[in-house]
Amino acid sequence: MEKFSSFARSSMLIFLFLISLVYVQAAERGPYLSNVTQHAITIAWRVKKPGISIVEFRKVNTNRWSRITLESTKLEQSVRLTGFLPNTSYEYQIDTFDENKKLCFQGKGIFKTAVKSGMPFNFIAYGDNRTGYEIHRRLVEHMLGEEDIRFIINTGDLVNSGYDMRSWDEFFEITKPLLNHIPFYPCPGNHEGDGKEYLKNFYLPGNERYYSFWYSDILFIALNTNEAFDDWSTQYKWFWRTLKNGLKKKPAYVVAFFHHPPFSDGPHGDTEEVKRYLVPLIERYKVVLVLSGHDHIYEHFLIGNTHYIVTGGGGAPLYRVNKTSRGIKAISAHHYIVFEYTGKTLRAIVKDVDGAIIDEFAIPRRSY
Structure with missing residues (x-):
């Protein structure tokens, strides 16, 4: 019996080794x-x-x-x-x-290549696709049918575990028809773990964990709510400087995106630290659009002059929306958002997994 057990263990190790070789060979x-x-x-x-x-x-x-x-x-x-x-x-x-x-x-x-300043363009935002592979695939198929998308934002939780190579391979296999011709701008979610594989996979501006970029005359800012962002942190000071210096160029809009939402009527609820530290800067510097995920629903809040969007419907299992929702709209649905910038208005069209429109709104251009 002992010989058999030893043989069985050896056979299993050899089998697992061979399987790992096959897997590594397939991981482009x-x-x-x-x-x-x-x-x-x-x-x-x-x-x-x-x-x-x-x-x-x-x-x-x-x-x-x-x-x-x-x-x-x-x-x-x-x-x-x-x-x-x-x-x-x-x-x-x-x-x-x-x-x-x-x-x-x-x-x-x-x-x-990017358009010149002031020219119109379209982009897409979504998040929390994780292991919802078939739903994610269907959303990608609809995205491929959208007109002249210039880039895609993902609000985090691209994979179920940042340490699982198979999850990353699934993500890249599903999104390949999109990302081989449309640039991708993600921010890390809590499921990306310590972010080592995330940073190994993506090549982003700045220090890549949080960064900013201009497209046309809109300033986009990606934050990492998995690391310190209190008012003593390096990230907070960077965010403040980016907003302050960015406004000197008089952007038509400032758009921020990060994983944990300041406001949500889903199971996770409001992220108090984000409300305490980031929202005052958002309000002070008149950021008009904030995109987040984490709760697997769609929500639209208008608080002051800022539209706060929870776009966590990229494929992960859906959550329920509280019946006492405080927002303009709250739907438990897989979805993505198409943003159309005309040069004067930023229009949002939210579509579900069947391509049906579930919400629409427009944000006027910022005045100085």
Whole structure:
């Protein structure tokens, strides 16, 4: 019996080892886009084996390709491409070869550079997709049908566990049809854990844990509510400086996004620390739109002059909404939000998993 038990344990270890090898071989990701400007963009991908990558790109409907050759010992690859024209379409293709010069990764796509200041554009926001793979997939299919989306915001909890590689692979497999041509701007949720894998996967502005970017004449600010943001913290001071300096450029809107909502009538309720430390800055500097997740519902609050949106319907199991909701709208539904900026108005269209509109609202341009 002891011999049998020893044999069984050895056989199981060998089996698990072989399974892990098969899994590692299948774990390529991308390509996916981020950090787009009028003149540059970041392309990232994950290969089966490290080696030499050849990245080619050109303006759509032209013949001349530009080429960059990269050599890396890491599985996670990225390249920053520059020198583009604003609001212009470019195509790219990637070939990665291992140490034996065998092709081990291929990817391609088309992207558009950012529009000039004041020009209209559309973007999407959603969050809390986690392990709701089939719902997430259906939402992505609807997003693919939306017109001229320039980037996508995710309010966190992209995966069920930030330490689970299979969850990350599922996320990138589902979103690949989107993210190979639309830049992605996430913020970390509590399910991303310590954020090490999150930071390994994404290539974002600034220190990447919290950051800001401009698109057209709108200032976007991503915060990380999993780390300190009290009024003595580095993040709080950075947020204050970003708002103060950003307003000097007179943005049409300031949009902030982070995972934990200051106001919610879902099971998690209000995040008191966010209300205590971040909301006063939001009110003082007239941030007109705040996007959060965490509660797996859709909610729309208008408090003062700020629209607070909970968009936690990306696929994770839905929560109930309290019957005594304080907001303008509260629905337990999987969803995403399309924002249309006309240059004068920012319009929001909220769509459920069947593509039906469940809420609409508009925010007038900020006046100075």
